[in-house]
Amino acid sequence: MVKIEKVIPNSTADKAGLKEEYKIITINGQKINDYIDYLYQISEPVIELEIETKNNQRKNIELQRQPGEELGIEFKEIIFDGLKQCKNNCIFCFVKQQPQNMRNSLNQMDDDYRFSFLQGSFVTLTNLEQREIERIIDKNLSPINVSVHTTNPELRIEMMKNPRAGEINRLLNLFQKHNIQFHTQIVLCPGYNDQAELDKTLADLLDFYPQILSIGIVPVGLTRYRDGLADLRTLTEQEMKNSLGQIKYWQQKAVEKYDENFIYAADEFYLNTEFGLPDYNNYNDFPQLENGIGLTALLNEQIKEISFPDSLTEKKRIAIMTSVLGEKSLKKFADSLKNIAHLELDFKVVKNDFFGERVTVAGLLTAQDLKAEIKKIKLNKYDKIFIPDIVLNDQMKFLDEVKKEDFLDELSGYKIEFVSNIKEFMEVIKNG
Structure with a gap:
């Protein structure tokens, strides 16, 4: 029932x-x-x-x-008979790199194809039963989002610690045969699925066109909670440059072969190297925005639609709390604000002590790290302190389970505002 x-x-x-x-x-x-x-x-x-x-x-x-x-x-949930749990032990699993007492959804190791179809989450396909494969085909549950990582069966088994991981090519071929479309992602791990293995994977995935809708490539993210986990490191700047070179090559191959590109690299690759960000139009409706792919291009496009005033009617001192990567992403926006008279703006970069400094995205900032940084600021130094609301979930809680209202109560002496985008930010700046 x-x-x-x-x-x-x-x-x-x-x-x-x-x-x-x-x-x-x-x-x-x-x-x-x-x-x-x-x-x-x-x-x-x-x-x-x-x-x-x-x-x-x-x-x-x-x-x-x-x-x-x-x-x-x-309904409260979209799955009524219980989530299908993940049966892998991936070397890069982010869930296993978290401390206790985190938001329940972050500790949930689901791998449910129904969530993939209904809400766009990525699944590995390693726990599919035959009846579920038949259901996907019979009911045309398309598109499905698939975590591929590599098309080398032996390597995929090694990276995911599951013998069924080697079935990936058979399943994708089956989906293609029955016109089930799919988005794919690759978490790039140095020494595993990069370099020649990345070339092989991208070459193999190109052959699934037109059923394959996109290929998203993201660098592996590692926290400081890796005791007892596989020996793994993040990509160096040079490795990111090399990977972008490979990705650019295969993007061109896709254009030559199919007259369109559907291979995308996460913003982090570009922001941490000297590679210029792709243009807004190169992201083709942003199919992997949730993977951090195209966020900066989208932001820069929004800047074009904003009417920046030459001056404010009264002097305002503003601080924006952001992450290491967030500051890089906001560079063009910051430049657009420099010439506004009566506006003093500071970006406050919050280092992620909670997860570790290797985690640099704004969406993984916790209440405790934000509070620690804000408390360093002298009271009344700023007329407003802005925080991106991506740090909150639908229940208005931070990743470390702190409620928004409790956060604001503890910092009641500061004038804090949560905003969802730069348009909203500018409205508050201009109109109060």
Whole structure:
């Protein structure tokens, strides 16, 4: 049974008498294990629901709705029968590089193809059962996001510590045969899947066009919590340069062969080397933005749409809290603010003591590191201190489980503002 979290007022479900906390037993006589089952069962104009009320009474309800009309039922989760857990022991696994008492979602080692289809998370395909493969094909659950890392079966087994990791080429070929599209990612680990192995992987993946929609390449991220884990290091600046050279070569191959590029490197490669960032139009609707691919180009494009004033009506002293990589990403934005009269702006770079200084992205800044840096600032030095709201989740908590309200209470003497983008930042600067 699946508990209803919310019923939208005046919706079809509401008018039929469905209530929050009711439980759905079956739809059209079928049990539903996930949101995919739910969507398929409610696609009919007439829907038969068997439900259990708050009083544990069972009854049947018939719903009728027009095509395209929302049914009006919401659930707390999108997987009803439990997440499929990861069965790998990847040498670069970020979950295993975290301390205790972290946000629950960060400690969740799921590897569920349904999440990949519904929400865009990446999966390894190593725990798929035959019936699940058949379901993906029969229901055309496309696109799927696949963590490939390498197309060398033996190397993939070594990197993921799972004998089933060697099946990657068979599964991708099967998906291609049945026109299941997929995005792919490669976590680049020096001494493992870089150099000649990267060339092999990119060459192999090109052959899956047009079913392959994108290839995202990100450098391995390592925290200071690696006791007992595989001996692994981050890429040096020279290795990043070399990798970008290889990526550029294969991007050109893709253009020559298919008249379009679908290979992308994470911003970190460019920001940590002298390679110029690709133009906004090179990212083709940004298919791997969640992987940190194209964020800086998107930011720079937003800058073009902002009307920067020549002067503010009154003097303002502003601080922006950001990460090591964030400061590099914001360089063009910072340059755009330099000539605004009456605006004094400082970027406060927060080093990641919590995870370790090798972690340089803004999204992994914790409350404790931000608090430590802010407390170094003299009270009333700034009229406003800005923090990117990417450090918070939907429940308004930081990675280290600190609530936003508690964070602000502890720093009540400082005028802190959370913003989601530079447009919002400029609105606050100009209009207060």
